[in-house]
Amino acid sequence: MNPKSTPQFHPDQFMLADYAAGTLPGAVALPLVVHLEHCGQCRSETQQLEEVGARLFEGLDPVPVNEDALEQLILRLEDDSVQPALGAIPVRSGLPRVLQGLVPDGLDALAWKRIGSLRSSRLHFGDPRREVALQHISAGGKVPQHGHRGTEITVVIHGSFSDQDGCYRPGDFLMRGPDDAHRPVAAQDGDCLCLAVLDAPLRFQGLLGRIVNPFLKIRPR
Ligand SMILES: [Zn+2]
Incomplete structure (x- = not known):
């Protein structure tokens, strides 16, 4: 069996869109990122969704945010586990890269x-x-x-x-x-x-x- 075979079972579009928008809870994003490490198709869909989101964001007027929104954002950025980044299939530890810090x-x-x-x-x-x-x-x-x-x-x-x-x-x-x-x-x-x-x-x-x-x-x- 080829361990790098293309996955046959994928997250749905709504979940990919939530991930691209950064609104998917981190614990749910974790298995999604493991999937993305294997799945070029979902990776490119996610990238397209991120580009669409970025363009939409550019077109929005700035809105006032409350003080703790910034604090929350900083906390999210500091905590890698909140929104794990994409990566290639790892070989070093046998675990997907996104899980290595948890184990x-x-x-x-x-x-x-x-x-x-x-x-x-x-x-x-x-x-x-x-x-x-x-x-x-x-x-x-x-x-x-x-x-x-x-x-x-x-x-x-x-x-x-x-x-x-x-x-x-x-x-x-x-x-x-x-x-x-x-x-x-x-x-x-x-x-x-x-x-x-x-x-x-x-x-x-x-x-x-x-x-x-x-x-x-x-x-x-
Ligand atoms: Zn996929």
Whole structure:
């Protein structure tokens, strides 16, 4: 499998437009930027949207802004994680460049929590409403059938997994909502590492769900 194959699953236009305008929450922009590192098509669409935005902005009359708007802007500019920049596919650490600052000591130094063949490690990102986590499924591992109480955004970093709707490879970008249930299975030939951003806990189905769902919470860091 070619890890640099073109992604088949893309963020929608509205999300690209929000990213280009700088209005997408940073935690949501994170998986988007991982996708953009793989996807020339979305990268050029984003650049076009940014140019359109810049031209619109030039045509606007200046409006008075309140004092803390400037402070907020400076905070955003100082915090790389708020609006991650585009970049090429990294090879050095095996992690997309935009994630390297969040995993400074490598994957092995993270604290991993295990549910069956799924391991999950929450990253410190600072969005109080969203959990940002790396998820690792061992080769051939199955994640229990689950739905979503909110939105789950997933981007594949390496390896691949599949569910009833398709097979997802590096750079593929998926957004699951409350009506979507699936049972991800990692490919037999290698582990799968994904970045996931959740704004509400998963909802496992069947007996497992009845036992664990009441205890599941998102825990932003
Ligand atoms: Zn794309």
